[in-house]
Amino acid sequence: MDLLVFDHPSLEAHRSPAKHPERPERVLAARSAVAQLPRRKVDRREAPAVTADEARRAHEAAHVARILGLSEEIQDLDGDTYAGPGSREAALRAAGGAAALGRALARGARRGFALARPPGHHAESDRAMGFCLLNNVAIAARAAIDAGARRVAIVDWDAHHGNGTQEIFYDDPAVLFVSLHQWPLYPGTGAPAEIGVGRGQGRTVNLAMPPGAGRPDYELAFHDVVLPVLEEHGPDVILLSAGYDGHLRDPLAELRLEEPAYHALTHEIVALAERRDAGLGIVLEGGYDLEALEQSLFATLASACGQSVRVPRDARGASEPARRSIDLTRGALAPHWSALAHR
Template sequence: MVHLNHPHSEAPRLYVVDDALFEQHRARGAHPERPERLEAARRAIERCAAAGLSIERVATRDATEDELARVHAPSYLESLGRVSGHYAALDPDTYVVPRSVDAARRGAGAAVALVEAVLAGPGRLGVALLRPPGHHATREAGMGFCLLNNVAVAARAALSSGLSRVAVIDFDVHHGNGTQDIFWDDPRVLFCSLHQWPFYPGTGSAEEIGGGEGAGYTVNVPLSDGATDAVYEAAFDELVLPVLDEYAPELILVSAGFDAHERDPLAAMKLSRSAYAAMGRRLAAMAAAKAGGRLAVFLEGGYDLAAIEGSLAAALIAASGREADEP
């Protein structure tokens, strides 16, 4: 049974990017970052439709060279070009198979396409179901399962379209070191990360605040292992939301990893899907207050399939203003 906050209102729209090419990024052996994660995310979209959201599909495309060059170093993009079509490893965790680089380029372009759709009108909520994920990819290198930094490519595209303030909120259990690296000295992007710490990749202390003109525009919220829903909600209310309110972004982007869920095999946090609903609700309210309601969510990590499905659905349904009972 679904409860509607506004039973007589028009169904809220959810803009979605997804592409079958993302399934072609598959390790030859067992690996936690696997295509089944995408299937779980697609089931989350089905839950959103069942809760009354109107699903609007957005066409995907490859990222252009200019879009990638705004974020990544030419030498790194050249190195990706050399391994495209082959089997390779960027590090012990990060694999490349023949279609991986194609999938990454499509994912980065899909991220831009989603932002274009969200910016095309007020009050727009969107989600990008992307593989490989992106938030560990730095300007100079891929790592941590990530090849290209999707959310960073999307943020720079938004700035190039005329925006002057974009916020990136990252609640993946691992610190978004790549996004931090890319926007370290850029005050046009507020980067805020909540993450288990100390933990992979070793960055993300509260003392890391950005540099140069970007000093103060990186906000890290390191949390001890075992953090619960209440800890995350307090961190949002006491740290994340006040910073967002002061910054007044014109667009909010979310690096949405679901590996802080209590079921996740790679981390040690204790979140339930209720925490993800709470974060989605709060971010949508902030977007409505400051950013014309424009909110775009990008799939990052999360390695328990049931946790991905339930948590992504909970976050999006809550962000849309609707409420769904537990199944």
């Protein structure tokens, strides 16, 4: 299966203050993951700049105007969220690549990857936050809908809760948002009881994983909640908000995922996408240990384009705290999903 890859040289030009974990070298690590795939499988595209109209499908006009109006001046947009020379172009290309990916998937492409930097999932409809300027995956989801997808699902396995993506789709029944994240951790949202509002009730799914959670815990969450809900939602396009700060070696979180976990979890999503003939798009989020980022992203992309890698079974069971938390999510959502009510 071929992989469409959206990338742009400007993604490196978003300069970070000294010692900031969200640094340009992350782009090189991601490119090196792509370079390890068989060349014939990769269809490279230059990421276009997102248009104001595309960005306004996920953000308020004032926020889009703020990003379009960024100057070369170094500014702090939200505590740890900076902008400076190169940031405007990088943000527009990251979001534009994601939008182009969403559109391509809605029109029949089956697998793709948007190399996005700055990341996006903390950016809310009206503000930059947590290293994120524009919400790339949210813009991709709306671009997919605008290009004809009826239902989209976003699975976010970054170690931090995707508060921005949740906020943007909280009342939207067409876009299912599923987040697996460490709890407690920045930004503090993403409790199991947060399930959406109005017509979107039940379409937000939060799996609050305890510190130390690893592959057996994530596999249980997939089996008990993520996969049944995805299947019942019935997406034409599945987007993966792929952050790798859940890796054992990542400095910003305390989860214990490793490459075989990313391979195995991607495989489950790929199998579901194949059953439904849905497109699958991977959008880069966080991940701050460069080697872990490169190798885990490679595991995801290889799995997405059908390369089988032998993943040893993990015989350990899920931990009690993880089971309790997964049960809380299932209980909160059971009234909204028949696939959960019967379990």
